[in-house]
Amino acid sequence: MDTQPSFEQMLAENDGRIRYIASRYGGPGEREDMYQEILLQLWRSYESFSGRASIGTWVYKVALNTANSFVRNRVKRNDLHHSISNHVAQQSEAEHTGCQADILTQFMDRLGDIDVGVLIMYLDGLKSEDIAEVLGISDNAVRSRIKRIKREFEQNFVGDES
The missing domain is CATH 1.10.1740.10 (RNA polymerase sigma factor, region 2, helix turn helix motif)
Structure with a gap:
């Protein structure tokens, strides 16, 4: 110790x-x-x-x-209704601003809890092995989730540049 x-x-x-x-x-x-x-x-x-x-x-x-x-x-x-109405208000607020933090927040609001955890740790520079240990899933599952999250972000927030 x-x-x-x-x-x-x-x-x-x-x-x-x-x-x-x-x-x-x-x-x-x-x-x-x-x-x-x-x-x-x-x-x-x-x-x-x-x-x-x-x-x-x-x-x-x-x-x-x-x-x-x-x-x-x-x-x-039974606080779900309150949570949903606040989420909608926050999402609407985020859509009116265009800074990167708001875009990231808007994207993360679309993800499930595990994917949010993966993304937070990935953006903080943790290795996939460490993320897997924290979440109790396999390293391969973490890498697959990261690829899917990146693809989803590109499809929804980057768009077609051509």
């Missing part, structure tokens, strides 16, 4: 990705709650971190699992 960073250092190094996952999966008004829940789960499981994967990969795994559980619980609370 000597090579393992302190909890505070781990949080400082991964705060951006934790906040991004919370903002991506949390609806309006619940992003901070999701962020806090992710921090709580990281704290609870920090001592059991075995070091088999990198600390960044482990953070992704805990954060994405927590976010997915949070979303499932939201749906169970």
Whole structure:
């Protein structure tokens, strides 16, 4: 455990990705709650971190699992209607602006949770093996998803240049 960073250092190094996952999966008004829940789960499981994967990969795994559980619980609370209406409002807002971040957000809104996780980690530079470990799917499945996601993005947002 000597090579393992302190909890505070781990949080400082991964705060951006934790906040991004919370903002991506949390609806309006619940992003901070999701962020806090992710921090709580990281704290609870920090001592059991075995070091088999990198600390960044482990953070992704805990954060994405927590976010997915949070979303499932939201749906169970019959908050789906509220979530859908907010999603439509956000999508409409994103369509009126043309910056790259809004285009990426609009595209990610079309993807399922696993594909969003794959894309977030891919854009953050994780190797397909690490993404596979975080999501509990095969390396080949990750590479196939990345190819499909790229193809879908090109078809929907790049268009035909000829």
